[in-house]
Amino acid sequence: MTPAPPRENLLARHATAIAIGVITLVYLFAALMFVSQDAALGRARGWVDHTYLVRRHISLLRDLYESAGTGQPGYLLTGNPDFLQAYHDALRDGKSASLDDGGTPEHRSIRQELALLRNLTADNPSQQANLDEMDVRSRALLDYLAATINARGPQAPEQPAAVAEATLIHGRSLMERVREQLTIMGAEEEHLLRQRQEVDAANLDHNKWLMGIVTLISYACIVLAVWLYQRSRARSLAQQLLYTQELERREEELKMQQEELKASNEEIEASNEELEEKTSALEEQNERIRAQSRDLEEAKRLIEEKAREVEQSSKYKSEFLANMSHELRTPLNSLLILSRGLAANETGNLTAEQVEEARVIHNGGLELLGLINDILDLSKVEAGKISIIAEDTPIDAMVSHLSQSFEPVARDKGVAFHIEHDPGLPARINTDAQRVEQIMKNLLSNAFKFTARGSVTLIVRRAKENEVLQRADLDPASTLALGVTDTGIGIGESKLKDIFEAFQQEDGSTDRHYGGTGLGLTIARKFAQVLGGEIHVQSVKGEGSTFTLFLPLGQAPSVSPASGATLPAGVELSTPDAAVRAPAMRFIDDDRLAITPGDRVLLVIEDDPVFARILMKTAHKRGYKVLAAGDGKSGLLLAAEHPVTAILLDLHLPDIDGLNVLDQLKHALNTRHIPVHIISGAEGIEATTPMRKGAMGFIAKPVADEDIDTAFTRIEALLRAEIKRVLLIEDDRATETAIRSLLSQKNIEITVAGTGSDALEQMKLQTFDCVILDLSLPDMSGFEWLKLAEGLIDEDGRPPVIVHTARDLTEEENRNLAHYTESIVIKGASSSERLLDEVTLFLHSVESSLSRDQQALIRMHHDPDRTLKDRTVLLVDDDMRNTFALSKVLKKHNLNLVIADNGQMALEKLKENKQIELVIMDIMMPVMDGYQAMREIRRNRDWAGLPIIALTARAMPEEVDRCMEAGANDYMMKPVDIDRLLTLLRVWLFRQEKAA
Numbered sequence: 003m004t005p006a007p008p009r010e011n012l013l014a015r016h017a018t019a020i021a022i023g024v025i026t027l028v029y030l031f032a033a034l035m036f037v038s039q040d041a042a043l044g045r046a047r048g049w050v051d052h053t054y055l056v057r058r059h060i061s062l063l064r065d066l067y068e069s070a071g072t073g074q075p076g077y078l079l080t081g082n083p084d085f086l087q088a089y090h091d092a093l094r095d096g097k098s099a100s101l102d103d104g105g106t107p108e109h110r111s112i113r114q115e116l117a118l119l120r121n122l123t124a125d126n127p128s129q130q131a132n133l134d135e136m137d138v139r140s141r142a143l144l145d146y147l148a149a150t151i152n153a154r155g156p157q158a159p160e161q162p163a164a165v166a167e168a169t170l171i172h173g174r175s176l177m178e179r180v181r182e183q184l185t186i187m188g189a190e191e192e193h194l195l196r197q198r199q200e201v202d203a204a205n206l207d208h209n210k211w212l213m214g215i216v217t218l219i220s221y222a223c224i225v226l227a228v229w230l231y232q233r234s235r236a237r238s239l240a241q242q243l244l245y246t247q248e249l250e251r252r253e254e255e256l257k258m259q260q261e262e263l264k265a266s267n268e269e270i271e272a273s274n275e276e277l278e279e280k281t282s283a284l285e286e287q288n289e290r291i292r293a294q295s296r297d298l299e300e301a302k303r304l305i306e307e308k309a310r311e312v313e314q315s316s317k318y319k320s321e322f323l324a325n326m327s328h329e330l331r332t333p334l335n336s337l338l339i340l341s342r343g344l345a346a347n348e349t350g351n352l353t354a355e356q357v358e359e360a361r362v363i364h365n366g367g368l369e370l371l372g373l374i375n376d377i378l379d380l381s382k383v384e385a386g387k388i389s390i391i392a393e394d395t396p397i398d399a400m401v402s403h404l405s406q407s408f409e410p411v412a413r414d415k416g417v418a419f420h421i422e423h424d425p426g427l428p429a430r431i432n433t434d435a436q437r438v439e440q441i442m443k444n445l446l447s448n449a450f451k452f453t454a455r456g457s458v459t460l461i462v463r464r465a466k467e468n469e470v471l472q473r474a475d476l477d478p479a480s481t482l483a484l485g486v487t488d489t490g491i492g493i494g495e496s497k498l499k500d501i502f503e504a505f506q507q508e509d510g511s512t513d514r515h516y517g518g519t520g521l522g523l524t525i526a527r528k529f530a531q532v533l534g535g536e537i538h539v540q541s542v543k544g545e546g547s548t549f550t551l552f553l554p555l556g557q558a559p560s561v562s563p564a565s566g567a568t569l570p571a572g573v574e575l576s577t578p579d580a581a582v583r584a585p586a587m588r589f590i591d592d593d594r595l596a597i598t599p600g601d602r603v604l605l606v607i608e609d610d611p612v613f614a615r616i617l618m619k620t621a622h623k624r625g626y627k628v629l630a631a632g633d634g635k636s637g638l639l640l641a642a643e644h645p646v647t648a649i650l651l652d653l654h655l656p657d658i659d660g661l662n663v664l665d666q667l668k669h670a671l672n673t674r675h676i677p678v679h680i681i682s683g684a685e686g687i688e689a690t691t692p693m694r695k696g697a698m699g700f701i702a703k704p705v706a707d708e709d710i711d712t713a714f715t716r717i718e719a720l721l722r723a724e725i726k727r728v729l730l731i732e733d734d735r736a737t738e739t740a741i742r743s744l745l746s747q748k749n750i751e752i753t754v755a756g757t758g759s760d761a762l763e764q765m766k767l768q769t770f771d772c773v774i775l776d777l778s779l780p781d782m783s784g785f786e787w788l789k790l791a792e793g794l795i796d797e798d799g800r801p802p803v804i805v806h807t808a809r810d811l812t813e814e815e816n817r818n819l820a821h822y823t824e825s826i827v828i829k830g831a832s833s834s835e836r837l838l839d840e841v842t843l844f845l846h847s848v849e850s851s852l853s854r855d856q857q858a859l860i861r862m863h864h865d866p867d868r869t870l871k872d873r874t875v876l877l878v879d880d881d882m883r884n885t886f887a888l889s890k891v892l893k894k895h896n897l898n899l900v901i902a903d904n905g906q907m908a909l910e911k912l913k914e915n916k917q918i919e920l921v922i923m924d925i926m927m928p929v930m931d932g933y934q935a936m937r938e939i940r941r942n943r944d945w946a947g948l949p950i951i952a953l954t955a956r957a958m959p960e961e962v963d964r965c966m967e968a969g970a971n972d973y974m975m976k977p978v979d980i981d982r983l984l985t986l987l988r989v990w991l992f993r994q995e996k997a998a
Contacts, residue, residue, distance in 0.1 A: 399596035456489030634658030905935025
């Protein structure tokens, strides 16, 4: 290999150019330095010359003043004008004299000389100040000369010698001042001259030194450049010599390598034959690989085709699931509605046997609905359409629910029911509580079904270390075990695996003897897998069985592929907010899943989540379970669906005004007894307004902790009071007897006062929950009594007052009474019903605690269908059975119905009938389905605020979201719960009424 020629360095290759460049730069630098020094020297000498020029003109100015003052004395003494020739020359301006160029010797006047000096010293502030002073003194002198000369005049008499002498002395004084100022200016220029001469001399010396230094540097640079040039050339020649020697050595090596190549070429030629044979073998192998690749591509295509078929099959299965849900629930909806109406026998025209038959039909429909739900649950799990709602759930609450659900079953069958609870378990588990309870209810139902005598035991514990769990992600230390042990018929060992298959039981006789479809355990096992757990079974034929559900105690359930029970595609792990099964949307995390019978339940209706949590925390400290609603509609639904003990209500809510919510609560027979305490920051509302509507207290925001405690104290005092005390102030015996009879109840104690004074004494002695006052009293009027009572008791302890009078009140009397009383009842034909209604309202009496006659009076006064009466609703459903069943029920509640068979007809009905206030919309319909119909309704501005309640029989979780996205305000699943439908109708129609 030929060596590369040596590469000269940059200095060697450009040595000559570098040397010339360095020398050139040195000389250029020297030239610049010389030019700069010469310019500085010239400027210094120019300033010296300038100073000489200024001094000369100061001297000339001095001469002009001397000339002007010399002739004045002679003129004053003789009056000869020839003496004034020098004076006039000093004042006469030169015609061609320049004021900028002082170097030209021209005649100038005193004024011109002063102006020239001002121009020449423009750069010197000190001299400018001197010139200002010179102007003053010059003006004084010249004015003096002009005045004395003019005063002497050619015709003026000769002045006395003494006067002339005094005048001359004054003139000499002024001249001395001018000379003094000129001397100052001269001294200033003399000082500047010395300074500038020193600078000039310094510049000259500096220039000499600079020339010497630059010369030495230039010489040194030239010598250095020459030395570098010679050194680089010598190094380059040495490298060239080394390169030549290396080149000769490489040539010798190449000759030797060529001989070796000749020898190796013979070996290569010999091996080429072997390579050709190997190449032929490789080509044959490549052909086989290409054939295998084609086979793999075909297999891949077949797999993709199968995958598309599976995906299409899954899609068909989902569609079939939705359609089956619709087809089964739609006829079942009408069956349940009509059978329930027949069983209620509201018209009283059915015999007891017919009513019982209707109940049998209704119960059979409910059982069929349960079977349909089981089938759909199984299908949804297999199709991956199940929704998992993971949340922290109290274990005690789940166990309590199961205990309450199955204790009646145990009593009916005469089987002992035991619960064993491990105290070392954590308080909560993060899982889907509803699915867990569904699994456990199935296991307990089976246990009681197959146990004729003995016992059923629910065991709640932590998994044992020796228990073998199939799932790799289940650690016994962090796994909850829920076991159900019975002493029933047991299961043969050969059948233990079969019982978890769909529609399988131990044998056919079990199905015939005990009933059931065999789906329960299948669904339970599927749910357990989806929840991240598993179910184990141990059984001995004839002795009993133990089924154990194992669940992870940690966070949201997960499914490991290694477990052999993977999570089906499409299964959703949702948060509680996404749950579509809850009857009312969750506002904040509350205790709705942990409520058990006997609990004190507080309903908080408050749109501020922060304040709602504060109220919930306080309620927990006082032993309440809490339900929370962020709007009026949710609050009304919770109050109707749960055993609420008391309510804290905000008046400023996003959907319904709080006073309207209070009206609906106190109007409904099932909620009017619940104590409602107002905690609100709504402006413009007096505390007496909600109190008259039945509220038990009012606190205005912002509130302190003491205010919240006061509200809870009031509620607890009311709840603890077993006997409600009523003060009746009435002097008429007949009226007294009638009211006693009307209010007769074991928990109401009536104290009668015949006079106002007696009533005031009774108010001092004890506390009353309600006062009934007649305005006509023997010793004072009712108005006077109210004023005295107001001063006797503070506002917090004052009971509600109901005025019961036969007087026709004037407008002014009504206004005066409104300040003191919650209600005024005028004696008359319906006054008994009204009085009973008001008293039970303010005493927060439960309707069921009243006698039958009292309940009848209350129901007559409170028509629950008042909100629905004569309201127009559009019912859209293509199934005539559903239309008939729903219309029959709704017409009983005084609703006017307009019926449409499909979405297109619904739009036409809305255009024809402007009185329609709400739409009940089915989803699956011909021509135009419910989704499209709702979208069309929402596109029309006139119908933008029209409430729509969607009815769907497709039991798929995503169905609710589709309904809401299409424009529904609310939804219900078929079969329709009539009570819930009526509640929704009342809420939405009440809101429409208030909006109008």
